[in-house]
Amino acid sequence: MHHYTENHVFCENENIAVVFHPAHNEEIHIHDFVELVYIAGGRGHQYIDGKKYSVMRGDMLFINLNHTHAFTTDKGMEYYNIYLKPGFISSELINADNAMQMLTLTAFEDFRETVGEESPVVRFSGGEMAEVESCLFAMLREYEHKENGTGTVLQSYLMILLTYVFRKMAAFGGVQPGDTRNKIGDLIQYIEENCTQKLSLTELSEQCFYNPSYFCRMFKAYSGMTITEFIHENRIKRACGLLLHSHKSVEEISLGVGYTNKTLFYKKFREKTGMSPAEYRKKVNIEYEI
Structure with missing residues (x-):
């Protein structure tokens, strides 16, 4: 099993990395950073800690550090990866106002059980999906160009993206912090x-x-x-x-x-x-x- 470290993903002084992947399978691996996965097209299967989940366009998954993870693609699955350093989450993204929401996001198993679904995902559709994908595309473009202030811009986009996630989770009603x-x-x-x-x-x-x-x-x-x-x-x-x-x-x-x-x-x-x-x-x- 491959172990990805921060050095495999982040350049010097980076806290956020954004990558777009065309369809390809990923063998089981583990990493010491946090990963957000958004399915941008097609279908596939995600494996988290040995459990299999079907995913499709509009699905976003949260994969915590030190959890085993793999996936297989089907029908041309494409996806975005957003990688986050754990220290960056605790020191930069979380404050007293949003910590409860972030904690809810990290406990995706509790979220799955509360909602009663068979996958640890937040699922977007329609206009919500278009907004999320627009945000992700802007993040990817900003990350690839790496201009002055890129870190600040990426952090701002990330907060917008997480706000969409929090809203979606809150819409289920039963999900509490x-x-x-x-x-x-x-x-x-x-x-x-x-x-x-x-x-x-x-x-x-x-x-x-x-x-x-x-x-x-x-x-x-x-x-x-x-x-x-x-x-x-x-x-x-x-x-x-x-x-x-x-x-x-x-x-x-x-x-x-x-x-x-x-x-x-x-x-x-x-x-x-x-x-x-x-x-x-x-x-x-x-x-x-x-």
Whole structure:
């Protein structure tokens, strides 16, 4: 399986790339950037994470990073690809006003289940399709010519295009931006499972396409604590378990749960438990034996 990286697609200092493809098949692959696919003509089949979807002119698909993807063409299928760097989405495209909409777009499986269709697509027809295709053609022309200010123009066209997508999704009525709870919940689980690793705010916020400051506000509203507080709490919980169920030294446990600074570990441990690690081990072992 081929793995496409940003270097395969983006030129230096680019955040958006636009390509038009005539009919050809694409073998299964994966990429570390976000992809929008618009079917401009013909028919074909898209395969996303092993699931097969029939597509035709007017269909737009959102393919997140690190999802397997392939397609076969039928009856001369042509399509546009818009490639987006994940960091660009979180830092440039998303603000407090549109983050909920963008999050809904990224959760296309939830969208498919809500709408009750068999494909993770937004489908345009009639005048809507003409507007979308006009926007895409303008983006392609701008990208190929690469004049001064091309990046700004492409970003503006992209916001117009995504607005068409949001309108179409909202027209179904049942699609609500309530995926926030699920997304933050998934991230909480991720932090719990990986709290011993070095976790950056940028990495976590990009996973759900929030800018970092907005992500921090949403996380605290959902969990009742800051991200840093949550990471420390889970590290200390792990340390408590190791103090009870292992014979490792306090220093080994400190490093094992993610603390390279022993002083910080002792400080956070006392804040959470009211005692030192050695005192905790002695106390809980006595209680456990009783």
